[in-house]
Amino acid sequence: MAVSCAMEKKSSYDLANVTSCDDLKGLPDEEINKRNQLGYVVESPIDDNICDNCQLYLPPTPERKCGGCQLFKGPVKEKAYCTYWAPRIEGV
Numbered sequence: 001m002a003v004s005c006a007m008e009k010k011s012s013y014d015l016a017n018v019t020s021c022d023d024l025k026g027l028p029d030e031e032i033n034k035r036n037q038l039g040y041v042v043e044s045p046i047d048d049n050i051c052d053n054c055q056l057y058l059p060p061t062p063e064r065k066c067g068g069c070q071l072f073k074g075p076v077k078e079k080a081y082c083t084y085w086a087p088r089i090e091g092v
């Protein structure tokens, strides 16, 4: 099977292409700065407050291996945390 556009320049970041959820390669600096400014850490210091139960978390899907966050681009781990954590409100 030939892939003819392998050299195509990627102009926008797409989380669906990420295969390792630790991989920040290709993320624009401004997006890395955003996660740093929000105090993102890959392991939450607060047991009950993790991305997986945050209202702003975007869980993985069949098409997208890694979770994400509505506040910045790039992979987000389910046990991670940032200072914008907000409890998920179920059923809304």
Ligand code: SF4
Binding pocket: 040, 050, 051, 052, 054, 055, 056, 057, 058, 068, 069, 070, 071, 076, 080, 081, 082, 083, 084, 085, 086
């Ligand atoms: Fe995780 Fe923070 Fe995004 Fe919530 S807002 S999903 S705690 S990174």
